[in-house]
Amino acid sequence: MNTTTRFPSSRRAVLAAIATAAIGAAIPAGAFAQAAYPNKPVTIVVPFAAGGTTDILARIIAQALTVEMGQSVIVDNRAGAGGNIGGALAAKAPADGYTLFMGTVGTHAINAALYKKMPFDPVKDFAPLTRVANVPNLLVANPAQPYKSVKELIAYAKAHPGKVNFGSSGNGSSIHLSGELFKSLAKVDMVHVPYKGSAPAVTDLLGNQIGIMFDNMPSAIQHVRSGKLVPIAVTTAKRSPELPNVPTIAEAGVPGYEATSWFGMFAPTGTPAPVLAKLNGALVKVLGQADVKKKINEQGAETYSETPEQFAAFIKTESVKWGKVVHESGASLD
Incomplete structure (x- = not known):
């Protein structure tokens, strides 16, 4: 004997809606936001004026990320104080993946030793994503x-x-x-x-x-x-493909010399791990694209991508090296 209870279609729809609501209530709201990320435009804060190397690289990356992530990626130039104004703005932004920061060797390896007062902590206030380019x-x-x-x-x-x-x-x-x-x-x-x-x-x-x-x-x-x-x-450890006949300073007579201007992408500390992983994956993918590499190489730069852990270790080494150089030079700024 078939004892299956049959409900009118309208009643089944109501029960389905109740079940969906119950499941939704059991899942943290942040999980939905992370799963849907990004669902609105993303901003890259550039701490230097338009037209400079940092800005040029950020715009190349923004254009590629817009296609890759399906949302507009906007560049916001906030110049001043050797990158500290833009850095402070990005550090205090909501840690939701919608504000990124195009950092440099200056903002993350030099300024902490150079400035007597910093408006942000380059290590504690930022989550490294990947280096973007060496120049x-x-x-x-x-x-x-x-x-x-x-x-x-x-x-x-x-x-x-x-x-x-x-x-x-x-x-x-x-x-x-x-x-x-x-x-x-x-x-x-x-x-x-x-x-x-x-x-x-x-x-x-x-x-x-x-x-x-x-x-x-x-x-x-x-x-x-x-x-x-x-x-x-x-100044780099290897010769530049753009000027292959020009030697490095190290091979030309100063062993151990290496100085690279590098640029990398960061998110505010506290950004959810799934969002950071999605951003790193998207950045690594676009940096491997032939057209992106070509555009960056034409600037005399070399594309670079790595894991957040590798980037963090690199920054630590760079901070020690440049901190020593700042100290020995006697340079200091308020």
């Missing part, structure tokens, strides 16, 4: 200077202590500290001349008001290609 600095000289190689520069600097001036985009910048590291390892006395940005420093270098500069590759390479500046060496 070489390029040691360049005005053609009128009497040195065309690292060995010639060292010999000249030792014969004329305090007579070689090197410009930078400002105190504590990676460009400045690349020079300080060179001074320390090569044991030479050179004079640092800080500028309010890379562009005015390059202008004076082109005018032979300063002799050399350890400039970011993207802003120096055009003048090298035009013959207006002499490429002496790159």
Whole structure:
């Protein structure tokens, strides 16, 4: 005998709705948000002005992530205080995966040693996702200077202590500290001349008001290609594919020298682990795409991706290295 109770379709719909509501009540609301992430636009805070290397890289990544994640990824430039203004803003944002931060060697490995007061803690306030790119600095000289190689520069600097001036985009910048590291390892006395940005420093270098500069590759390479500046060496451990005939500083006479301007993506600490995993996976995927690699390589940069744990370990090593350089240079900012 069939004892199955049959309910009208309307009653079955009501019971189904009640069951669904009961299941929903048993699952934390955050779980739904994580499963659906992202369901609204994501913002990448860039702590420097539009048009610079950090901004250029962030926009390339944002465009690719928009396609990969199915939501608009927007770049928000918040420049000032060597990246600290943008860093503080991102650190205090809701930890929900909708605010990311394009950090640099400055914001996460230099500033803590350079500034007497920091508006955020680069380790405690951020969850590393992955490095995005490594950018070489390029040691360049005005053609009128009497040195065309690292060995010639060292010999000249030792014969004329305090007579070689090197410009930078400002105190504590990676460009400045690349020079300080060179001074320390090569044991030479050179004079640092800080500028309010890379562009005015390059202008004076082109005018032979300063002799050399350890400039970011993207802003120096055009003048090298035009013959207006002499490429002496790159600051990275490996030669740049964009300038394969230019040696590294280490192989040209300063063993152990390596200085890389790097850029990486972060989320505020407390962002749910599933969201962090989804972001890391999306970033690694887009950084492996041929068109993204091409766009980044054209800037004189090299794409890079890794696990959050690898990135965190790298930052720790970089902080120790650059902290020592800052201390030895005597640089300090309020």
